[in-house]
Amino acid sequence: MTCKGKWAEELPWVLWSDRTTPKTSTGQTPYSLVCGTEVVLPTEIMVPTARYGLLKNDVNNAELSHDKDTVDELREMAKIRVAAYQQRVANVYNKHVHIRTLCVGDMVLRKTFQNMMDMTAGKFADTWEGLYLIDAVVGRGEYRLATMDGMRVPRAWSALHLKLYHV
Incomplete structure (x- = not known):
């Protein structure tokens, strides 16, 4: 060298x-x-x-x-x-960006973040959690969620972290 x-x-x-x-x-x-x-x-x-x-x-x-x-x-x-x-x-x-528009009343799943995952589940841990309703549109691509019981989920959630739930 x-x-x-x-x-x-x-x-x-x-x-x-x-x-x-x-x-x-x-x-x-x-x-x-x-x-x-x-x-x-x-x-x-x-x-x-x-x-x-x-x-x-x-x-x-x-x-x-x-x-x-x-x-x-x-x-x-x-x-x-x-x-x-x-x-x-x-x-x-x-070119690969797909705009997701969600409406009030739509049922969605929320992405599970690493700090919220069950550490004992390993690679089979759920990546999406709950079943939520869109309660309000806060801004462009931002939504307020509520549980199926009607309780509001804290803070607004981005459409990037939500997935439409098909019945």
């Missing part, structure tokens, strides 16, 4: 590669969003490429001033792409 403890020496190169890699959400590199221009890699300076080796100073200065003038447009386009990307991610996530 001769490399142990050498991560601190490699960290600047890892950060450099992260900052110069285009991100999916923005379509730009973080470096270009901050500085307004694409980075010139150290290898392009050592081994001249068409992008770096054939550029003259006056053309380079004109390109840099153009990049500084258009950096705000670049950032606005990145904001638009981020919003579109977040919308796509939310659509994929919400």
Whole structure:
């Protein structure tokens, strides 16, 4: 293990590669969003490429001033792409969400939480308990419950923890 403890020496190169890699959400590199221009890699300076080796100073200065003038447009386009990307991610996530609407008077079962389970039952313990009636709709997806005898259950319960009981 001769490399142990050498991560601190490699960290600047890892950060450099992260900052110069285009991100999916923005379509730009973080470096270009901050500085307004694409980075010139150290290898392009050592081994001249068409992008770096054939550029003259006056053309380079004109390109840099153009990049500084258009950096705000670049950032606005990145904001638009981020919003579109977040919308796509939310659509994929919400594709499997099923809204449960319960009405007053519906019979439901309530999820049994681990602190309420019988510890001696093991893996065969009940995961749903009781038979309750929806007494009132408190808010969006929140319900007050009552036992079949009419006694109110303390606090409101989320629809995530309730399951409709079919007779």
